[in-house]
Amino acid sequence: MAQETITREQEREREYRNVGKPVQRPDGAGKVTGETVYADDIQLPRMLHAKMLGSPYAHARITAIDTVAARQHPGVEAVITAADLPDYKLNASNRRGIIFPQDEVLFHGQPVAAVLASDPHVAEEALGLINVSYEALAPVVDPIEAMKEDSPLVRSALHDVDRSEERGHVTVDVAEKEQSDKPSNIASDMNFKRGDIEAGFAEADCIIEGTWRSGMVHQSYIEPHSTIADYEASGELTVWTSTQAPFYIRDELAQTLGIPENRIRVIATEVGGGFGGKIYLTELLVAALAMVVRRPVKYIMSRREDMLAATPAPFAQVEMKTGMKRDGTLTAVQAKLVYDSGAFPGAPMLPGCLLAGGYYKCDNLDIKGYEVLTNKVSVGALRAPGAHNATFAIESHMDMMAKQLGLDPLEVRLKNAVEEGDPLPSGQPYPRIGLKECLEAIGNSEVWKRRADSARSLDTSGRAGQDASRRRGIALAAGGWMGGLQPASAICVLNSDGTVNVTVGSADITGTNTSFQQIAAEVLNVPLDMVSVTTGDTKTAPYAGMSAGSKTTYTVGRAVKLAAEDMRRQMLEIAARRFEAKPEDLEVADGVIRLNGAEEKNLTFARLGKLSTNFAAPLPAILGSGAITARKMAPGFTVQAADVEVDTETGEVTVLGFALAQDCGFAINPMSVEGQMQGGASQGIGIALSEEMLYDSEGRLLNANLLDYRLPTTRDLPPIEAIIVEVPSEEGPYGARIVGEPSIVAGLAAVGNAVAEATGARVYEGPITPERVLRALGKI
Numbered sequence: 001m002a003q004e005t006i007t008r009e010q011e012r013e014r015e016y017r018n019v020g021k022p023v024q025r026p027d028g029a030g031k032v033t034g035e036t037v038y039a040d041d042i043q044l045p046r047m048l049h050a051k052m053l054g055s056p057y058a059h060a061r062i063t064a065i066d067t068v069a070a071r072q073h074p075g076v077e078a079v080i081t082a083a084d085l086p087d088y089k090l091n092a093s094n095r096r097g098i099i100f101p102q103d104e105v106l107f108h109g110q111p112v113a114a115v116l117a118s119d120p121h122v123a124e125e126a127l128g129l130i131n132v133s134y135e136a137l138a139p140v141v142d143p144i145e146a147m148k149e150d151s152p153l154v155r156s157a158l159h160d161v162d163r164s165e166e167r168g169h170v171t172v173d174v175a176e177k178e179q180s181d182k183p184s185n186i187a188s189d190m191n192f193k194r195g196d197i198e199a200g201f202a203e204a205d206c207i208i209e210g211t212w213r214s215g216m217v218h219q220s221y222i223e224p225h226s227t228i229a230d231y232e233a234s235g236e237l238t239v240w241t242s243t244q245a246p247f248y249i250r251d252e253l254a255q256t257l258g259i260p261e262n263r264i265r266v267i268a269t270e271v272g273g274g275f276g277g278k279i280y281l282t283e284l285l286v287a288a289l290a291m292v293v294r295r296p297v298k299y300i301m302s303r304r305e306d307m308l309a310a311t312p313a314p315f316a317q318v319e320m321k322t323g324m325k326r327d328g329t330l331t332a333v334q335a336k337l338v339y340d341s342g343a344f345p346g347a348p349m350l351p352g353c354l355l356a357g358g359y360y361k362c363d364n365l366d367i368k369g370y371e372v373l374t375n376k377v378s379v380g381a382l383r384a385p386g387a388h389n390a391t392f393a394i395e396s397h398m399d400m401m402a403k404q405l406g407l408d409p410l411e412v413r414l415k416n417a418v419e420e421g422d423p424l425p426s427g428q429p430y431p432r433i434g435l436k437e438c439l440e441a442i443g444n445s446e447v448w449k450r451r452a453d454s455a456r457s458l459d460t461s462g463r464a465g466q467d468a469s470r471r472r473g474i475a476l477a478a479g480g481w482m483g484g485l486q487p488a489s490a491i492c493v494l495n496s497d498g499t500v501n502v503t504v505g506s507a508d509i510t511g512t513n514t515s516f517q518q519i520a521a522e523v524l525n526v527p528l529d530m531v532s533v534t535t536g537d538t539k540t541a542p543y544a545g546m547s548a549g550s551k552t553t554y555t556v557g558r559a560v561k562l563a564a565e566d567m568r569r570q571m572l573e574i575a576a577r578r579f580e581a582k583p584e585d586l587e588v589a590d591g592v593i594r595l596n597g598a599e600e601k602n603l604t605f606a607r608l609g610k611l612s613t614n615f616a617a618p619l620p621a622i623l624g625s626g627a628i629t630a631r632k633m634a635p636g637f638t639v640q641a642a643d644v645e646v647d648t649e650t651g652e653v654t655v656l657g658f659a660l661a662q663d664c665g666f667a668i669n670p671m672s673v674e675g676q677m678q679g680g681a682s683q684g685i686g687i688a689l690s691e692e693m694l695y696d697s698e699g700r701l702l703n704a705n706l707l708d709y710r711l712p713t714t715r716d717l718p719p720i721e722a723i724i725v726e727v728p729s730e731e732g733p734y735g736a737r738i739v740g741e742p743s744i745v746a747g748l749a750a751v752g753n754a755v756a757e758a759t760g761a762r763v764y765e766g767p768i769t770p771e772r773v774l775r776a777l778g779k780i
Helices: 008-015 028-033 068-072 120-127 197-202 246-257 283-293 303-309 349-356 387-405 409-416 435-443 446-461 512-524 552-579 605-613 670-689 747-759 770-776
Strands: 048-054 060-066 076-080 111-117 131-136 186-194 206-214 226-231 237-241 264-268 297-300 316-324 330-342 365-373 470-481 488-494 500-504 531-535 586-589 592-595 598-604 623-628 636-647 653-663 720-725
Touching: 048 120, 048 283, 048 303, 060 111, 068 076, 076 120, 076 283, 111 120, 111 283, 186 349, 197 316, 197 330, 206 387, 226 283, 237 246, 237 283, 246 264, 246 283, 283 297, 316 349, 316 387, 330 349, 330 387, 349 365, 349 387, 349 470, 387 409, 387 470, 387 747, 409 435, 409 470, 435 470, 435 636, 435 653, 435 720, 446 470, 446 636, 446 653, 470 747, 488 552, 488 605, 500 512, 500 552, 512 531, 512 552, 552 586, 552 592, 552 598, 552 605, 552 623, 592 605, 598 605, 636 670, 636 747, 653 670, 653 747, 670 720, 670 747, 747 770
Parallel strands: 048 297, 237 264, 330 365, 500 531, 653 720
Antiparallel strands: 048 111, 060 131, 076 111, 186 365, 206 316, 226 237, 226 297, 316 330, 470 636, 488 500, 488 623, 586 592, 592 598, 636 653
């Protein structure tokens, strides 16, 4: 008898009914047909439109503001400066703690005044009538120069720096060392040490040193920042906003404006792309404007405003020195990471330092990190903030050492890859992780197999028949992300017709509500269409943390599972009493509870719904609740392979193929997981090839639009092979772990390694533009 071969999909079919199956997002149709309502679609009676006047200088003192002409412009309802704002808890050290500057602007485009009008075009016209007198100051634009003791200061000294938003993306028990009393442009620094770094280099047979630079990158979401606020006479504040973090915004507004949290309602509208960049930015500003005029106020950033004054991902420079033995053992990693924080603290120095020494086992580490202030817009998160910068350095070094020692780059990584129990640079041990499994999976990818085939062809035919100016290379890089941790809760309610409503407080930015629907339906053993999931607002929904740090399914998903289990338990107890049986003697399937062995004894969900909701119902409403606290990380790793062609005459790099293997723990919805993997990889390719915000010496952004800021299009992207790896986490629902962020991390490093493989020349700065390729080749 032939042995039966069972695929992963067949195993899932046998084990699970709903989870682990590909499910289309129910909200997808509305998005592609234009029916979905976004913040800009919302219209309120008496609503005013706000337009902002931004500073033309990167650093200047405000000596006077004349708003008379603007106030007299027909149709203008109000012109508001710092002097007109309501009382609030001003904290000039934090970007979200200041609305308009009173006397000093710190970056080009920083808002200094607002015009309100019923017609947005009228408000735009009136901006030109505001006369602001400035005393220009010398801007500090280069973070490396800013670190020098003789550098001009970017701003006044920092105090009471709040890093709560950063903790929403990565949660580890490590603190940055804040700025000392001595005036400096270094906002904070840290140092991780392990072993004896000099001894590590002494035992190395190969030592590589390099300085790696990666540009400032915008999140480039389709929908810019969009917020509406209404402050009622009763003292109730309502905010509609495109955000990943409604409860966080509520908490911040309450603290800053002095309004109790129960008087604030934050409604997370549909988010037209966030990628970590839509946590909290314009909400305080718009709420304050509404409080001044006592009318609803809408502020929709233009694309230019968003690029000038949102929170892009930072520029970083990494100086790295690594050592390796002849057998491929990594002996030492020494690094100095400098992140450009812009005019306010908030750069992702911590995760960068953790990951620079966190992918591979190494007894000797010395990793220093610096968060440096400059007169540029303050930075924020872009999908695994700070990770691609550090990964570019360490993964380039792994390839360079392997090549110098004549070792296989995949085997070298397998030899050194971290596993469960190995320490992070901070000393915290890794939980169960799947880096090695991802490395093994990428080795079986079509892209990596082509590398072996091309190597064989080159052995017999020189350059395998290629045009002499076109060189092809295939290489890989690993990457990962720690993930964030926050409490979460959910409720699950039985309706009178037997269907189920699940309510959560997390913003659905990646299809997580579809995964929650699958989880609840799995627990209740019902078809998916019997369950619906709704995201409530901060007054109607149970608490949830930010939809950031790739933690939404990992945390809120657990709460949904508990809520559905609580609801199931209540229904089984009711049925057990009616049947005079034990709950464990009952089974639940397709909306019916049956007594095992007695088919005639059954109770439908619909019957239970009526018994608990009708007039004079004998049963209380059936409502399951679930609440969790998350204390254990579930890091996610990825390994990515890039197949590139380089035109050595023009420097143009074309990505011909791309593959990524990623450990998601357990794919609740494989279709969604694949989409997340391919989307993140696409962004990683954009960072690798073209995306970079360019500033002149005066701190002015030169490419504040999507014509000059080059995003990858479908013509730039190859087919992306997504390989799902499943090493279950200890606490995630059904073993699920973080998914959304690891996929962006390794693209720059993988493409950089492939370009070096193709040309023999190493590009040390991303994006890897034609000019930089030609410079590496010595042609310019």
